[in-house]
Each structure stands twice: as C-alpha cells, then as structure tokens.
Amino acid sequence: MASSLFWYVREFFRAEWIRKFLFARTAPLVTPPHFRGFPEPTGRTCQHALFCMMACPAPGAIEVVHAGDGWMPKIHKGHCIRCGLCVEACPNGVLKSGRILETMEREGTSLIFSFRIAIDLELCTGCGNCCTACPVNKEADAQMGAGGHSSNDEVIMRVQDGDIVVIHEDKCTGCKTCEASCPNGAIRIARILEGSQEPVPEGVQ
Amino acid sequence: MKRVVDVNIPLGPIHPCFKEPARLKCEAKGERIIGVEVELGYMKKGIERIMKGRPWQEVMFLAERVCGICSVIHNLVFIEAMEQISGIAVPPRAARLRVIANELDRMQSHLLANFSYCYTIEHETLGMYLLDLREQVMDELERLTGARVTCAYIIPGGVRCDLRKEEAAALLASLERMEGDLRRYTGMFENGPMIALRSRGVGILTPDAAERAHAVGPTARASGIAVDCRMNHPTYRQLGFAPVTRPDRDNFARVMVRFDEVFQSIGLIRKCLTDLPNGVVRGRGVCTAGEVRYSGEAPRGELTYFIRSDEFGRIVEIQIQTPSIMNIEACCHEMIIGSDSIADVTATFISADPCIACTER
Amino acid sequence: MSLLQRIKNKVRARSIHVAYVDVGSCNGCDIEVLACLAPRYDIEQYGIYVHNNPREADVLLVIGAYTPGWEEKLAMVWEKIPSPKAAIAIGNCPISGCLFNRRETFIDPPVRKHIPIAAEVPGCPPRPTEILQAILSVRDSVFFNWEAEHP
Numbered sequence: 280m281a282s283s284l285f286w287y288v289r290e291f292f293r294a295e296w297i298r299k300f301l302f303a304r305t306a307p308l309v310t311p312p313h314f315r316g317f318p319e320p321t322g323r324t325c326q327h328a329l330f331c332m333m334a335c336p337a338p339g340a341i342e343v344v345h346a347g348d349g350w351m352p353k354i355h356k357g358h359c360i361r362c363g364l365c366v367e368a369c370p371n372g373v374l375k376s377g378r379i380l381e382t383m384e385r386e387g388t389s390l391i392f393s394f395r396i397a398i399d400l401e402l403c404t405g406c407g408n409c410c411t412a413c414p415v416n417k418e419a420d421a422q423m424g425a426g427g428h429s430s431n432d433e434v435i436m437r438v439q440d441g442d443i444v445v446i447h448e449d450k451c452t453g454c455k456t457c458e459a460s461c462p463n464g465a466i467r468i469a470r471i472l473e474g475s476q477e478p479v480p481e482g483v484q
Numbered sequence: 485m486k487r488v489v490d491v492n493i494p495l496g497p498i499h500p501c502f503k504e505p506a507r508l509k510c511e512a513k514g515e516r517i518i519g520v521e522v523e524l525g526y527m528k529k530g531i532e533r534i535m536k537g538r539p540w541q542e543v544m545f546l547a548e549r550v551c552g553i554c555s556v557i558h559n560l561v562f563i564e565a566m567e568q569i570s571g572i573a574v575p576p577r578a579a580r581l582r583v584i585a586n587e588l589d590r591m592q593s594h595l596l597a598n599f600s601y602c603y604t605i606e607h608e609t610l611g612m613y614l615l616d617l618r619e620q621v622m623d624e625l626e627r628l629t630g631a632r633v634t635c636a637y638i639i640p641g642g643v644r645c646d647l648r649k650e651e652a653a654a655l656l657a658s659l660e661r662m663e664g665d666l667r668r669y670t671g672m673f674e675n676g677p678m679i680a681l682r683s684r685g686v687g688i689l690t691p692d693a694a695e696r697a698h699a700v701g702p703t704a705r706a707s708g709i710a711v712d713c714r715m716n717h718p719t720y721r722q723l724g725f726a727p728v729t730r731p732d733r734d735n736f737a738r739v740m741v742r743f744d745e746v747f748q749s750i751g752l753i754r755k756c757l758t759d760l761p762n763g764v765v766r767g768r769g770v771c772t773a774g775e776v777r778y779s780g781e782a783p784r785g786e787l788t789y790f791i792r793s794d795e796f797g798r799i800v801e802i803q804i805q806t807p808s809i810m811n812i813e814a815c816c817h818e819m820i821i822g823s824d825s826i827a828d829v830t831a832t833f834i835s836a837d838p839c840i841a842c843t844e845r
Numbered sequence: 846m847s848l849l850q851r852i853k854n855k856v857r858a859r860s861i862h863v864a865y866v867d868v869g870s871c872n873g874c875d876i877e878v879l880a881c882l883a884p885r886y887d888i889e890q891y892g893i894y895v896h897n898n899p900r901e902a903d904v905l906l907v908i909g910a911y912t913p914g915w916e917e918k919l920a921m922v923w924e925k926i927p928s929p930k931a932a933i934a935i936g937n938c939p940i941s942g943c944l945f946n947r948r949e950t951f952i953d954p955p956v957r958k959h960i961p962i963a964a965e966v967p968g969c970p971p972r973p974t975e976i977l978q979a980i981l982s983v984r985d986s987v988f989f990n991w992e993a994e995h996p
C-alpha cells in the first residue's frame with residue numbers, strides 16, 4: 280500500500296504534472312505535413328500512361344478520366360487506402376500525397392514497371408483475338424486482319440503458322456486488353472514492379 | 485467422471501473489454517472456472533484466398549491487413565520471404581531502417597496491449613498514460629513512414645523512404661523522453677499492490693503447459709521460455725539481440741515482459757541510429773519463382789509465411805501462421821482453467837494479448 | 846421550438862454514447878477508434894463517451910467488412926440501440942470492402958445494405974481526428990431537433 284501511495288504522490292507532485300494539470304489544453308488536432316493523405320493533383324499534365332491504375336492495390340480506387348481536353352486521375356474516396364503507390368509509379372509526377380513526391384525527387388527513388396507476356400500454348404488455339412485486340416498492334420499495323428496475321432515486324436505478337444509468337448515483349452504497355460479478349464484464358468500479362476534508386480551522392484546523409 | 489457445471493457463462497462477442505469479437509464460453513462451478521471454449525468465426529475474410537494469383541504490390545497490402553495492430557511485421561516477413569525466393573539483396577541502410585520501423589511498431593503494439601490490460605483490470609489512469617505514450621510512438625512511426633497504421637514501408641529490395649538527419653535527431657530525442665516516461669509508468673505497475681492483487685499469481689502458465697499449447701512470443705517468454713525469432717535474423721544478430729524472459733509465469737509477468745521489451749526496442753533503435761550506414765535505401769530486383777517458409781517475430785510471437793510463387797513473382801500458394809492462435813489456445817486451455825472468478829477470465833484473456841483479426845484472417 | 850426540445854438538444858449535444866462493433870476488420874480501424882480515447886484526442890471533452898454497450902448507445906461505429914458470421918447479428922445489435930440513433934461506417938471496409946472486396950472473398954460489403962448508415966469516414970484507416978469529426982457531425986445532423994423531425 281505504502282509503496283503504491285509513494286508512486287502516486289511522486290507522480291502527482293512532479294512539476295510537469297502540476298503544470299499539465301493546471302494548464303491542460305488539448306493539443307491542436309492538426310494533420311502533420313508528412314501524413315500520406317489522399318493523392319492530389321500537382322498540376323502537371325497527365326500523359327495517360329495508366330501506371331497509377333496498374334500499381335494501385337485497391338479495387339476501384341483510381342481511374343484516369345477525361346478532364347477538359349486531356350486526362351486526369353480521379354481518386355475514389357472509400358476505396359483508396361492512401362498507400363501512395365500511384366504517386367510513386369507515375370513517371371510524370373501528376374499526383375502528390377504527403378511528402379512522397381518530394382522525397383522521391385530528393386532521394387531519386389522510383390518504381391519501375393515492366394511487363395511480361397506469358398502464353399499457355401496448351402490452352403492457346405491460335406485464334407489471334409489477342410493480336411487484333413492489342414492497341415499497340417493496331418498502332419503498328421493497322422491492316423492486321425481478324426486472324427492476327429501480320430507481315431509487320433513492329434507488332435508485339437502475331438500468329439505464324441497457327442501458333443502465336445511474341446516478337447516485341449518490351450513494347451507491351453500492360454493494358455491487359457488481350458487478356459480480356461482471349462476466349463480460353465491462355466494469355467496473361469504480368470505487371471512487374473521494381474523499386475530503384477539513384478546512387479546517393481557523398482555527404483548528403 | 486461427470487463434470488459438475490453450475491453455470492455456463494458466455495462472454496462476447498461484443499464485450500466492453502474485448503477490442504475484437506470473440507466469444508468465450510466459460511463453464512463455472514460456483515465461482516471457479518473449470519473450462520473455457522473460444523468460439524471464433526466473426527472475422528473470417530479469406531485473405532489467403534484473395535492473395536493467390538497476385539503480384540507483391542497487391543499482396544503486400546493484403547498481408548499488412550492481416551493484422552492492423554502489428555502491420556509492419558507482416559509487411560516485413562512477407563517481403564523478406566519474397567526476397568529470399570528471388571535472391572534480392574537489401575542495402576545495409578535499408579536493413580537498419582526496417583529494424584527501426586519494426587521496433588517502433590512493436591513498441592506501440594506492446595503499449596496498446598498493456599493499455600488493454602490496465603483497462604480490463606480497471607486501472608484507467610495507468611491505461612491512459614500508456615495510451616498517451618503510444619500516441620508519441622505513433623507520431624514517430626508516422627514521421628518515418630508517412631502513416632500511423634498500415635504503413636506500407638517495406639518493399640522488395642529496401643524501404644520506401646529514407647530517414648533524414650534531422651528526423652533521426654528528433655527520433656533520438658523523443659526516444660529519450662519516452663524512456664523516462666515509461667520508466668515511471670513501469671514503476672507504477674510494478675509497485676502497485678492493487679495491481680498485484682489482480683495480476684500476481686493469476687493465470688499461471690507453467691513452462692510445460694506453454695510447450696504443450698505451443699505458446700509463443702511474450703506469453704511463452706513470461707513462462708521462462710526463451711523463444712524469439714529475432715535471434716535468427718541477420719540484422720538483429722548484428723545488433724546483439726538477446727530475448728527478454730521472466731520466470732514468474734502469471735499475468736503480471738506477461739505485462740512486465742512487454743514493458744521490458746519496449747525498453748529493449750528503444751535500445752535497439754538507438755543502436756541502429758548511432759551507426760546508420762550511408763548509402764541507398766532501395767536496391768533493385770525482380771521477384772521470381774520459388775518456394776520458402778520464413779518466420780519473423782511479431783509483437784505477439786512467431787509469424788510464419790509459406791509462399792510459393794510463379795516465374796513473375798505472383799503468389800501461387802500462400803499460408804500464414806499467426807502467433808495468436810497458439811496463445812489463445814494456451815490461454816483457454818491452460819491459463820484460465822482454475823481462475824477464481826469470472827472477472828479474472830477477461831483479465832487473463834487480455835493479458836495474453838489475443839488478436840482475433842490475425843487468427844482468422 | 847419548445848422548451849423541452851431545447852433542453853433535450855442542449856443535453857444531447859454533450860452526451861453522445863458510442864458503441865463500436867467490429868464486423869470483420871483488420872483491427873486497423875479498431876485501434877484508431879481506441880486511439881480517440883487517448884489524452885491527445887480526449888474524446889470525452891466533446892461529450893462523447895465510449896461504452897461499447899449497445900443498449901445505452903446513441904452512435905454505433907461499424908468497423909469492418911461484414912463477414913458471414915455477422916449475418917443477422919449486426920441487425921440485432923442495431924435494433925437494441927434506443928432511438929434516436931445513428932450508425933457511422935469507419936474506414937473503407939464498411940464502405941466498399943477495402944482490399945478484401947475481390948473474387949474468392951467471404952465478405953459481403955457494403956454495410957449500407959444491412960443497416961442504415963448516417964455517415965461514412967473514408968480512409969484505411971482514417972485518422973482519429975477524422976473519426977472525431979464524423980461523430981461530431983452526426984451529433985448535429987441526426988440528434989439535433991430529433992423529436993420535432995420525427996413526430
């Protein structure tokens with residue numbers, strides 16, 4: 280008992296405690312500047328790379344919509360988890376959230392996307408739907424017919440002798456249009472995200 | 485032999501003392517508790533099923549949301565497992581920053597657990613002191629990572645952002661302040677005779693029983709068993725880590741182990757900050773195919789991820805083993821049995837720091 | 846406005862009793878609600894008391910994404926609350942199901958389908974200050990002049 284009393288009496292007679300007791304005021308309920316809030320536009324032009332949508336882990340959180348004569352990402356509150364991946368994935372710095380953009384620029388960090396095409400040849404029937412659906416193919420070879428045949432070497436993939444062949448995997452923009460068009464679920468796009476940082480100059484840290 | 489049960493008392497799923505829904509069905513003979521069953525199933529979301537077929541950038545966030553209280557460790561264990569699969573090296577500075585984030589998270593989790601315990605035994609003053617201290621830890625975590633809970637700080641090959649020089653100084657200063665405050669609060673807990681009446685000798689978990697129930701984390705360490713996965717972690721080994729144990733095996737010991745570990749965490753963060761290596765915080769590396777079983781020490785005990793991934797680093801198979809299920813088992817089948825009153829049931833249950841969200845996922 | 850109503854408004858504004866129910870969250874929002882109790886935010890200075898007992902509550906904070914275990918039970922909890930009452934959805938989980946709302950999941954969001962929701966606080970998890978503001982906003986929008994608007 281006595282020791283307990285001692286601890287409490289000691290606690291209540293500390294100068295700091297008395298000061299707090301007499302002049303108690305709730306701390307102002309402010310949000311610190313480094314808190315990652317909902318992403319906001321910085322005012323730079325959106326290039327419609329859609330990397331933000333691809334990086335976003337939350338279903339239905341971000342959408343790139345028409346704004347005036349350009350594009351702009353739109354955040355849906357209630358879906359967005361404020362993770363800030365869209366800010367890091369955007370190559371143009373269109374979004375900002377807390378200090379993320381500023382740190383990225385200072386430390387030279389970024390998230391890099393690369394896309395890989397995997398085709399299950401067991402499932403693929405060589406119908407060519409994916410080749411015609413692909414927007415990059417359309418750009419490269421506007422003449423590509425329904426069978427996915429093309430004589431153009433600039434296309435991402437084409438059908439040769441009844442089999443699908445991927446020529447330029449590096450041109451893939453990760454849009455997954457082909458996945459949706461494949462009747463057998465044979466083609467799958469992997470969106471690979473990789474962190475990177477430029478070397479830190481001497482004496483900065 | 486027929487068991488004589490006078491009353492069946494269900495506690496929960498909504499109970500003022502429980503943070504999360506679980507139902508304890510207690511069988512009492514007079515005032516004495518002779519059996520407890522826990523009924524779960526209020527939180528099952530099927531996280532492991534959702535994770536399948538997704539790349540790390542989505543699974544990482546799902547892993548964090550297995551448990552919102554100790555989110556950093558889930559982030560850490562998942563990412564380190566992926567790094568082991570893919571052979572991604574972590575820059576030394578990033579490894580230290582991970583330890584800092586992890587230890588800050590452990591501090592806030594332990595303080596929250598001890599707050600819950602104090603609140604359950606109706607010692608609100610101390611509970612509020614601890615909750616206030618926890619807010620200061622949350623501030624530090626927020627300054628480091630940018631978010632209070634579910635920080636998403638650790639990514640394959642490093643961390644999301646660096647710790648600046650002035651931030652490191654501020655962190656050191658507030659560690660100093662927190663340590664002083666915590667020393668006083670620990671003293672209040674240790675020397676309070678009323679607290680001792682509710683805690684000492686209540687909810688005994690003998691080392692044998694702990695082993696039978698596979699208790700882990702502070703619950704096992706309070707029974708004198710020195711298990712801690714941090715002993716096997718390379719960065720922690722560099723820091724000279726040794727687990728905290730206590731021999732006295734009761735509620736009091738479990739709370740005190742957590743207090744001791746907060747002090748230990750403060751020490752570890754200090755060590756990390758004093759010789760923080762220079763360099764980048766983010767290496768490069770792509771996740772690939774492989775299979776691994778990887779464990780880390782969560783605030784509540786050993787956390788294991790079993791992962792199999794395909795050639796593009798997408799999850800094919802994942803199993804998560806969280807610590808709370810073993811501790812809840814130890815709690816229901818060993819610690820609570822023989823309690824002298826129903827009031828001790830909630831206190832004992834909370835003292836094992838059960839986390840229903842990660843148990844059920 | 847009658848005198849009685851005025852007294853009721855005055856009293857109600859300073860005595861909001863809160864219960865929270867976790868219908869399958871990750872705990873992140875749970876502990877942020879708990880953090881509101883901390884001296885930093887000091888929820889009681891606004892006349893808000895957390896009791897976690899539905900029978901004496903005015904405001905129900907719903908946390909989590911509605912797992913099958915809560916079917917019928919949540920509606921039961923809601924019915925136990927005496928009027929006037931309001932439910933607030935805390936976090937993304939009750940609003941949209943957060944990250945868990947994918948195929949293969951067990952949850953059944955949004956909670957709006959199951960009980961009426963008066964206010965929503967987006968964020969995963971929302972900050973304690975945002976939770977505080979939401980509770981204060983339903984105080985003004987739901988409890989003010991309740992009798993006059995619900996004859």
Ligand code: SF4
Binds near residue numbers: 337359360361
């Ligand atoms: S902050 Fe995260 S959840 Fe929100 S839109 Fe960006 S990537 Fe999606």
Ligand code: SF4
Binds near residue numbers: 406407465
């Ligand atoms: S759409 Fe599918 S089946 Fe058709 S060629 Fe492409 S991958 Fe093969």
Ligand code: SF4
Binds near residue numbers: 634871909944970
């Ligand atoms: S909204 Fe986010 S933090 Fe809150 S319970 Fe859901 S997943 Fe957890």
